Amino acid sequence: MPDKVRFIIERQDGPNEKPYNQEFDVDYRPGLNVVAALMEIQKNPVTVDGKRVPPVTWECNCLEKVCGACMMVINGRARQACCALVDEIKKPIHLQPARTFPVIRDLLIDRSVMFESLKKIQGWVELDGSWDVKDAPIQNPYTAQTAYEISHCMTCGCCLEACPNVGPQSDFIGPAPTVQAYLFNLHPLGKFDAPKRLNALMEKGGITSCGNSQNCVEVCPKSIKLTTYLAQLNRDVNKQALKNMFNF
Amino acid sequence: MFHTTFYLRRLHSLCGLLILGFFILEHIGTNSMALAGPVFFNGVMGMVEEIPKPIFYSIEIGMYAIPFLFHGLYGIYIALQANNNPLRFGYLRNWNFTLQRWTAWFLVVFLIWHVGYLRIYLKGVLGNPISFELLQNMFSNPIVAILYVLGMWAAIFHFCNGITTFCMTWGITKGPRSQNVISLISMGLCAALCLATVAFMSSYYIY
Numbered sequence: 001m002p003d004k005v006r007f008i009i010e011r012q013d014g015p016n017e018k019p020y021n022q023e024f025d026v027d028y029r030p031g032l033n034v035v036a037a038l039m040e041i042q043k044n045p046v047t048v049d050g051k052r053v054p055p056v057t058w059e060c061n062c063l064e065k066v067c068g069a070c071m072m073v074i075n076g077r078a079r080q081a082c083c084a085l086v087d088e089i090k091k092p093i094h095l096q097p098a099r100t101f102p103v104i105r106d107l108l109i110d111r112s113v114m115f116e117s118l119k120k121i122q123g124w125v126e127l128d129g130s131w132d133v134k135d136a137p138i139q140n141p142y143t144a145q146t147a148y149e150i151s152h153c154m155t156c157g158c159c160l161e162a163c164p165n166v167g168p169q170s171d172f173i174g175p176a177p178t179v180q181a182y183l184f185n186l187h188p189l190g191k192f193d194a195p196k197r198l199n200a201l202m203e204k205g206g207i208t209s210c211g212n213s214q215n216c217v218e219v220c221p222k223s224i225k226l227t228t229y230l231a232q233l234n235r236d237v238n239k240q241a242l243k244n245m246f247n248f
Numbered sequence: 249m250f251h252t253t254f255y256l257r258r259l260h261s262l263c264g265l266l267i268l269g270f271f272i273l274e275h276i277g278t279n280s281m282a283l284a285g286p287v288f289f290n291g292v293m294g295m296v297e298e299i300p301k302p303i304f305y306s307i308e309i310g311m312y313a314i315p316f317l318f319h320g321l322y323g324i325y326i327a328l329q330a331n332n333n334p335l336r337f338g339y340l341r342n343w344n345f346t347l348q349r350w351t352a353w354f355l356v357v358f359l360i361w362h363v364g365y366l367r368i369y370l371k372g373v374l375g376n377p378i379s380f381e382l383l384q385n386m387f388s389n390p391i392v393a394i395l396y397v398l399g400m401w402a403a404i405f406h407f408c409n410g411i412t413t414f415c416m417t418w419g420i421t422k423g424p425r426s427q428n429v430i431s432l433i434s435m436g437l438c439a440a441l442c443l444a445t446v447a448f449m450s451s452y453y454i455y
Contacts (some may be wrong), residue, residue, distance in 0.1 A: 076336050162333075162336075162337050164333050164346075165330055170329035170330070202251040202253075203251065203253065205253075206253075208253055208258070209329065212412075212413040213342045214341040214342065217424075218339050218342075227416070230416075231421065232422055235419025236419070238258075244251075
């Protein structure tokens, strides 16, 4: 293993500025990951040409693949920087912002569009009070495992970055917010609003914009079976459409 | 409120698989008659001509022209919403997704040429009946023959991959295993129909 690791970082000074590349060398140490390397660059932001530059901006928080904040494009693939181990990826390491989202600066992106989408599909449960533990409605034990799996979604945006149908050319809300509708439809109280969520998914930019490229399930860092739940939701919206037609 | 997008998308899907899917199978079937030689092929063409004109034209317009135009025009709108990325994410299904759109673009151009020249110009304007000899003459130009084989292959792939995605879109196949089974079956069908195309196209060089 060489004692230096080369990083080629696609930088951008502001939302409407032109992107450019800069190269940095970081001292190798066992177990080094991309976030730790970015921290080293932040401490001493000197390029390989010896030029001192403004430190690279990025976002991170939990450092254990739970919060989703450090999602970026590493060697062409959307993934979490905190669990991208330098030992396991091809060098030199290319870092780019996930351009499906608006870039604020360098590797920092604005992912608020996903939260707007969660509002559209009603990604919450309406409460009408509270219970003592023994009286509360219970989770269906047969679907609890599925609900637990989908609840791992950390809105990191890997699936949106990989999806060919998400981007400025399309209004698709993307796999993550779509599949959250299924999570809340499984909830013992949330299920009362299932028709609302399914009707929201039938709107423009909803589930019908899915083109079945299935990139989402390949890149999901939490291994959520997104395509399975998208197919389930397709089934559910078709049933909802029939209900709408014949209840009209 | 009325979910226009939803119904248009589902109509696009139904129209593609059922109507255009039936049409492409019928088309391959009819064209395969060329394997039995010019006399048999021209006999089949003559039988098609005997369908009373009002019925024939209603079928052509209602069953073929309108669904083709709808599927094609709305399909262009759908294809424009994709930013194909198979080089970044080279998974099999993503390649199929991209090929579904590339074959669609090729088919738009091919079908304008194919329908415009054969059906509208030669048969409609000049009044020439479609015969084995006419097609043989046309395919004597190898470039035309190759473009026609590519056109058929594109249409066959688009249809067969469409079977797989239809099953996902309608929630028929939910899990990855059932999706893979349908995908294998439809790609098998794709290979068989592509070979059938080569077979009936070669008959114009044999007879």
